[in-house]
Amino acid sequence: MIRSVYILGQEGDVLYSKEYAKSESKASLVEFLVNLVQFLKSMDLEGKTEFMNVSISRIFFAQRELFTFVFIADKADDAVQIEDKMTQLVETFMKDFANLATAKQPLDGFDSKVDEIAVTMVKVAILGFAGVGKTTTLHLLRGETLPLVHDPTIGVSIKRLPEEVQNANIVLWDLAGQSRFSILWAKMIANAQVVVIVTDSTLENVLRSKKLVTLVKDEVPEAKVIGIANKQDLPTALTPERVGQILSIPTYELVAIDISYRDRLIQIIRKSILEGKAEIKAA
Amino acid sequence: MPEAAFIVQLDDFQGFIVKKRHPSSLALTETMLNLVFFEHQQGEEEAIRDSDIEGMRIASFAMEVFPGWTVCFVLNEDDVLEEISEELTGMGRFMLELMNADPESLEIEEILAKKSSMPAVDDEQKAAAIFMTPSSALLLERLHTEGVESTAKLSMWLKNQIQSENVDLLEAITPLMDSGLVTVEIIGKLETAFLMKDVFPHRAPPVKSFKATSVAHPNLMPRYEEYLKSFFSPDPPTRGYNPTLPVTDPNSPILEDREKIARILSNSIYYAVLDCLRNGPLRLGQIASQISFPDGVVQGALWAMEAERIVANFEEEGVWALITNPKMEIFMPEFILPIIASKLEEKKVGSDTARRYLELLVQTWSE
Known part of the structure; x- marks a missing residue:
């Protein structure tokens, strides 16, 4: 299952986060994600979703323009299914909420969209x-x-x-x-x-x-x-x-x-x- | 020996999921999975449990570090559990570690055939666990100055140090007790903690590996020597590694390094790879075959240890060697004796407590 969802800006600032279930401690996770954003600046994921295993979790990440999208899921999850969900999340965000996030405006309505995609x-x-x-x-x-x-x-x-x-x-x-x-x-x-x-x-x-x-x-x-x-x-x-x-x-x-x-x-x-x-x- | 086995995980949402099974025709019911899981909730976790369920004899194994996971072996009629329980435990540990590191590469049939096994966590790893829990390391520091202290006082002290009421002394003291560093007993009416052993986490020069290299790979020696020199005794003004320098700053690089060492030692796969390399340089394939883990898992461990300056890769020769040997050296805390004498003199501890402390030290350290 998807345990939490994060969207980070170019400087590693958390633009959106939602936890559905307990995973790693949030503070250390955010620190890790900030480092991940810095690391991804030197990479080109070519629009793909990648993942890495950390402890018992599997961290899926994707990048579009200035944004980094992250799902914390379980190692046992079907990677293809989670990648599909990531694609949906990225498309929804980029279509209707990216401009709001860039202007640092509240992402009204985005929460329920995330629920639709992530809550399984x-x-x-x-x-x-x-x-x-x-x-x-x-x-x-x-x-x-x-x-x-x-x-x-x-x-x-x-x-x-x-x-x-x-x-x-x-x-x-x-x-x-x-x-x-x-x-x-x-x-x-x-x-x-x-x-x-x-x-x-x-x-x-x-x-x-x-x-x-x-x-x-x-x-x-x-x-x-x-x-x-x-x-x-x-x-x-x-x-x-x-x-x-x-x-x-x-x-x-x-x-x-x-x-x-x-x-x-x-x-x-x-x-x-x-x-x-x-x-x-x-x- | 069993020819059938399965690995099951209790997922918080989906319930019991059979992750691997051999043979693939092995039929399992929800009741069986429930009863196997139930067996492991009734006592000590890391142990083989024997169950007779729906006409099947199942020996199951679970580990505290992998909650919700169970390895089950289907015993044959002529299998005597007492005779094979050690082997099953080793295979169970191996499967759970591999399931965590690289589930795709786990083949039960192969593991059963090769009897691939993993040893139990040893004293060094138990000691390393202390530094993975910051409150345990803090308690150890407190016991360095007190030697003996009531657990009530330790709890208050810890809460004060952490500035929080939500401190679980049991959680903090468990790694110290598991590693044998601390013993807790009731003296009079007081639950009292005694420091029995002390530990010195550091990186030792890899002497054994170095000597083995001079015999087996003399061509590596100049570069190997250079690696060791640059870490332990570089040319001035650079200072070499010195873990004996007294530190008061919690951000000291030595303290940070202690945590790095502890992290490596407490990872069972890293530890297995490290232990192979303590005897001398090896190729990736040689390590993988010694510990029976897939190349990819061993490669990951080597890269992680390379990043922490524990191993180095001699690329041309395709060989990995230890450049620092992380150790948890356990020794008798002799420094505590004058402290106890003075506490007794100042009536901070009673004579029965002091006497019991000496008895425990004698029991622990007498040959």
Whole structure:
């Protein structure tokens, strides 16, 4: 995935930057990029995109006129795909924003263009204790028939949402809820943009789930966290409002075995992704 | 020995990705990958783990420096893990290092056939890790003057030095403990850190390589001698390399050089290449065949070390030679004994702490 995007001017000044996920420390990266710009002055890339491996990252760079364009991606990424995205970025920038950048004007509207090009995946982690209906929620989101037999998840089950949301592929990480797998939770929610904490709406489970909210806030503070008050069809269910009060996160009602909740749930996730983006921008 | 293996990475977005597998027909399920990964989260990371999953016996290996990556060997019925675990560990290390350096060149079949292996990180590399973490190097300096100190006081001191509350003492002290330089024990009610060993990072003249050159490549000697002279004892007024000069300036070139040395030594591939050259000059192909890494990877390591004035290329002969030998020399911190005596006299440490310190030093340094 593309972890961050940088556009630098002739003197190595950062004209635009955006981080989608953690990579190298930003300060040392910028210093490296400034040196890269200086180095590229003596080179002619002939309009091509080149890359180099640095630690676990692969740094793709291209030059047009006075500008240097950089993607920080992973070594595992498909180089051809990233090069295509670089071409799109360069063309978009040169066509509509190069003059603004030269005049040191704000690049209004460029951010969303970068999102369209660079955002490829949004990770939504589904977390909760065993038997609360996480996998059923996953099936509901994917519009799949529910299995008749409960088959506990081992580790993590990763599936895509069939629909795209805001030009992003939504990857759903359904984490095993059994306590023996709890050692995996912190690692598995890394880089999640949205974490959905599923409860079965019983008082006992909701109180236990407070620990999950703390874990998520510690491990992925930038993620948007929402609660799901599942099994609302059962007589022992607390109301979503009460569950939300206990967990201190926005919480929504659900009956995961009822297909009519699907669209509503997708809307909630869509809203969370957008709110998450807006919060990052505001920060 | 196993004839099938695969390398899997846990990507934060896409989940488990099988990066390489041999044979290509090897069928793997998400459950298998999950269980293998889970095994490695339960304890010490750099170890072989044995799992029986869906009728397959899998020995898996992971390293802390490559989080999310696992090498898995599919064991045959007659494989006894205890007998081959060392070999598998070496091959696992080799595959992960190569996967990081040059994934395209990694061929599992070839590695299994040749049993290409990489040794564990040695003491020199562990010591080098101290200088890769600035707060660890700072702690070491503090222990040079204190010898023994409670971890609570060290933590406060470090926070004060770094001017930040977000200092993790454990992170800073771990490289010192891993390398055996520092031992932490509870004395009374206090968690106490003891300096057991000290380290002197420097570039030594490559004596062994120089002597070997005089026998194997006498034609190189005049130029080789010139390289060494220009670095260690150039004609005045230029000063040669002297790492023993006392430094107080954190921007001192000697301190900067210490970090360069540490960076080279802590890179396992650079270190393997360097270690080959300590015995004498070699051609690129000879190094590559000794350490089983592809020519391109070895070439990259040589260029990186050439830029740091560690190796030189004798182009006409097609030979690479060591011109400075980066070392982490570990020695007993005798200078600490009078400090402890005076701290005891001034009642800055208790007699039980001082006695325990001496016991630990005797244990560490007695033959």
